[in-house]
Amino acid sequence: MPDLLGLLSYGTFFLVFVTIYGLVVLGLNLQWGFTGLFNVGVAGFVAIGAYTSALLTAPDYPDQIGGLALPIPLGWLGAMVTSGLAAFIVGVAALRLRHDYLAITTFGIAVTLQLVALNAQSLTGGPFGLQFIPKPFADVIADNLAWNLAYLAMAATLLGLSYVALERLVRSPWGRVLRAIREDETAAESLGKRAFRFRLQAFVIGCMLMGLGGALYAHFVGYIAPEDFLPILTFQLWTMLIVGGSGNNRGAVLGAVVVWALWTLSGNVLRELVPAEHQARAATLQVVLIGLLLMLILMVRPRGLLGEEAVVSRHMKDSAGEVQEE
Amino acid sequence: MLTAQSITKTFGGNRAVDEVSFTIKEGTITGLIGPNGAGKTTLFNCLAGLFPPTSGSLSLEGERIDGLSPDRIFARGLARTFQIPRPFPEMTVLENVMVAPLHQRGERFWANWLTPGRVAAEERTLAAAARHWIDFVGLSHLADQPARVLSGGQRKLLELARVLVAKPRLILLDEPGAGVNPVLLDAIVDRIVSLNRQGVTFLVIEHNMDLVMNLCSPIMVMAQGRLLMAGTAQEVRDDPRVVEAYLGGAPA
Numbered sequence: 392m393p394d395l396l397g398l399l400s401y402g403t404f405f406l407v408f409v410t411i412y413g414l415v416v417l418g419l420n421l422q423w424g425f426t427g428l429f430n431v432g433v434a435g436f437v438a439i440g441a442y443t444s445a446l447l448t449a450p451d452y453p454d455q456i457g458g459l460a461l462p463i464p465l466g467w468l469g470a471m472v473t474s475g476l477a478a479f480i481v482g483v484a485a486l487r488l489r490h491d492y493l494a495i496t497t498f499g500i501a502v503t504l505q506l507v508a509l510n511a512q513s514l515t516g517g518p519f520g521l522q523f524i525p526k527p528f529a530d531v532i533a534d535n536l537a538w539n540l541a542y543l544a545m546a547a548t549l550l551g552l553s554y555v556a557l558e559r560l561v562r563s564p565w566g567r568v569l570r571a572i573r574e575d576e577t578a579a580e581s582l583g584k585r586a587f588r589f590r591l592q593a594f595v596i597g598c599m600l601m602g603l604g605g606a607l608y609a610h611f612v613g614y615i616a617p618e619d620f621l622p623i624l625t626f627q628l629w630t631m632l633i634v635g636g637s638g639n640n641r642g643a644v645l646g647a648v649v650v651w652a653l654w655t656l657s658g659n660v661l662r663e664l665v666p667a668e669h670q671a672r673a674a675t676l677q678v679v680l681i682g683l684l685l686m687l688i689l690m691v692r693p694r695g696l697l698g699e700e701a702v703v704s705r706h707m708k709d710s711a712g713e714v715q716e717e
Numbered sequence: 718m719l720t721a722q723s724i725t726k727t728f729g730g731n732r733a734v735d736e737v738s739f740t741i742k743e744g745t746i747t748g749l750i751g752p753n754g755a756g757k758t759t760l761f762n763c764l765a766g767l768f769p770p771t772s773g774s775l776s777l778e779g780e781r782i783d784g785l786s787p788d789r790i791f792a793r794g795l796a797r798t799f800q801i802p803r804p805f806p807e808m809t810v811l812e813n814v815m816v817a818p819l820h821q822r823g824e825r826f827w828a829n830w831l832t833p834g835r836v837a838a839e840e841r842t843l844a845a846a847a848r849h850w851i852d853f854v855g856l857s858h859l860a861d862q863p864a865r866v867l868s869g870g871q872r873k874l875l876e877l878a879r880v881l882v883a884k885p886r887l888i889l890l891d892e893p894g895a896g897v898n899p900v901l902l903d904a905i906v907d908r909i910v911s912l913n914r915q916g917v918t919f920l921v922i923e924h925n926m927d928l929v930m931n932l933c934s935p936i937m938v939m940a941q942g943r944l945l946m947a948g949t950a951q952e953v954r955d956d957p958r959v960v961e962a963y964l965g966g967a968p969a
Contacts, residue, residue, distance in 0.1 A: 564815075564823030564840065567808075571816045574805035581765060581799075582817045582879065583791035584824075592826055638807075699807065706840035 396536070403539040405655060410546040411607045413647040416631045417553055417640060418600030424638035424699070425561050426593040427573030428486070429494040433601055433628050435501030438508060438620035439477050440470035440602025441609040445521045446514075448610075452521070455513050463527045467606045474602025478595045486590050489576075501625060508617040520616025524609050546607055550644070553600060557640055569593055623678065627654065630685045636695025645696055653684060718743040718918055719764070719795070719887055724773035724783075726756075726763050733759040734770070735942035741887070746909065746919040748933025750926075750953075752963050755939040757922045758800055761889050764920075765797040766790040777887070792819055796885035800892050800922075802872035806865035810856055810875055813864050814847040815840075817883045843882075850878040855904055870897035874905065887918045894925045906932060930954070938962065 415437060422428040444466035446457030461469075485496045508515045515521065527545070532538045560566050571579040572586050580586050609615045627650065635646020657680050665673040688695065719741040726734040734756045741747050749757050763770040766787040775783040782790050805813050821843065822828045823836035851860050854874040859867065867875060873893055880888060893909070894902050906928065909919060923929045929936060930950040938945040938953060940962035946953070953959055 560826075560829060563829045563836065564821045565826055565829060567812060567816055568824055570808055570812075571805050574807055575803045577767070577787075578799070578803035578805065579816065580787040581767070581791060581797055581803075583788045583819050583883065584816070585786075585788050706837040706844075 400536045403543050407543045409647050409651050410550045411604050413644040414550050415601045415604035416643040416647050418597035419632050420643040422597035426569045430497045431494045432497030432501030434620045434624040435504040436474045436598040436601040437605035440474045440605030441615050443473040444470040444606035445524045445609045449524050470602045470606035471599040475595045475599040478598030482591045482594045505620050522614050524613050630681050634688045636697035638699030639697045642695050642697035720776050722774045724770045727771045732942050737944045746913050746933050748929045748936035749922045751939035756942040794886040796880035797889040798876040802876050804864035804872050804875050809861050811860045814879050814882050817879045850881045854878045870901035890921045894928050
């Protein structure tokens with residue numbers, strides 16, 4: 392007899408993570424799917440958001456900087472600002488690089504950030520991380536399930552707002568330039584577009600969403616540590632985008648659902664099947680599984696579950712006639 | 718209209734363009750011919766700002782443009798097409814063309830939030846202009862297709878429509894006839910002539926001699942990075958140095 396309440400509780404927990412990942416993948420989709428920016432440092436920008444919001448909102452931490460006990464919305468806003476600022480600095484320095492070179496650079500930056508989190512004890516709490524990150528409306532809603540549901544509603548609202556805003560942007564002339572740059576930067580520049588400025592804007596906005604995702608994660612779990620932001624996180628998020636469909640915002644969210652479902656499901660199955668002493672090793676099978684999924688998608692549906700739409704400017708719906716699907 | 722003085726472009730020890738000076742008069746269709754490797758496309762790239770000349774100066778209607786980035790040169794009214802066309806393959810033909818107009822309100826991030834009505838109104842105007850030029854080059858039936866489905870010749874026409882919508886005063890065409898079937902080629906030539914009558918100046922690189930001789934005047938001849946001569950079709954035909962450059966290889 393399945394425990395319905397337990398199932399509901401588990402489902403809520405699962406969906407909160409999906410919405411948080413979905414938010415981050417939307418940011419990545421703006422960068423890669425629409426602008427062609429190869430950002431492999433996603434985990435770093437998620438971490439900046441998570442740590443910023445924690446430091447701004449948590450009660451005073453003894454022996455370390457931060458713990459300003461500010462209201463939670465301010466923490467989230469701060470997370471976006473800090474991630475955006477970091478993206479701006481990284482962008483000015485590195486966005487003149489292309490393709491694999493940008494990938495290597497952003498990857499290095501994310502690894503560096505993770506090491507800073509691990510070692511700058513007076514700021515980040517070092518390997519012990521940051522605890523007592525306040526949970527919003529925890530003082531009003533005592534029941535655990537109800538609180539999870541409330542958090543889910545709020546995270547889903549933020550995801551929805553971001554989705555609507557991004558859809559509006561990518562179907563605007565601004566988004567059209569992004570796609571032109573993705574398709575052929577030299578041609579876009581020969582048509583008078585200052586590519587660097589657009590690349591920087593897309594990079595900063597995408598990283599702000601990643602920062603917000605990090606903050607939502609921090610306040611949901613209530614505790615963050617450097618090991619939450621390892622390169623494997625970047626790998627998972629990229630897989631979500633590629634599986635779902637790069638260049639398609641609905642695909643980005645769908646990818647988050649599919650990949651996270653597979654991840655948790657495989658984790659549970661492995662826990663059931665593998666004897667306790669081999670569990671740590673079995674856990675790495677999850678990574679293998681995700682890798683296999685990625686390869687399978689690339690071979691069978693290289694454009695992802697939902698491929699890119701032949702997007703036309705949102706102002707053109709009436710005159711352009713049918714929007715064509717691949 | 719466009720004046721080049723002692724333009725030189727070196728790649729390592731190779732002088733791809735060597736002290737080239739010329740003036741393009743407003744209202745002309747100037748031809749640029751020369752054997753492969755003469756430096757024609759390199760010269761184009763210098764003019765359009767894809768890379769700056771190593772030395773020399775360029776001025777467009779009296780204003781210096783050498784060293785400016787491609788987007789700024791385009792904004793001054795000098796447009797170029799590519800030898801191998803560079804459409805945005807996943808975007809529709811219409812969208813390809815709608816990228817080009819300058820100073821679009823909706824290209825500014827905040828305008829899409831603060832003045833969406835004006836962005837929408839401008840988009841409708843732009844779309845009409847884009848459709849006009851797509852029609853002008855004869856691609857109306859493909860307007861809503863992704864550009865990747867176009868043939869080589871159609872891509873050249875798309876590039877032409879794409880720069881025309883931004884109303885440039887001088888257009889550099891890099892081999893408009895290469896790899897284009899004869900019917901499409903006639904269409905392209907016809908469009909160039911008609912635009913020229915409307916006041917657009919052209920500089921055309923082309924290997925098809927019939928096309929150059931009929932379309933262009935004056936014609937400039939380049940060989941081994943240098944400007945060999947400039948003159949009418951007859952003068953070019955009669956000049957022994959031109960024959961030498963094409964048939965004789967390196968001049969002694």
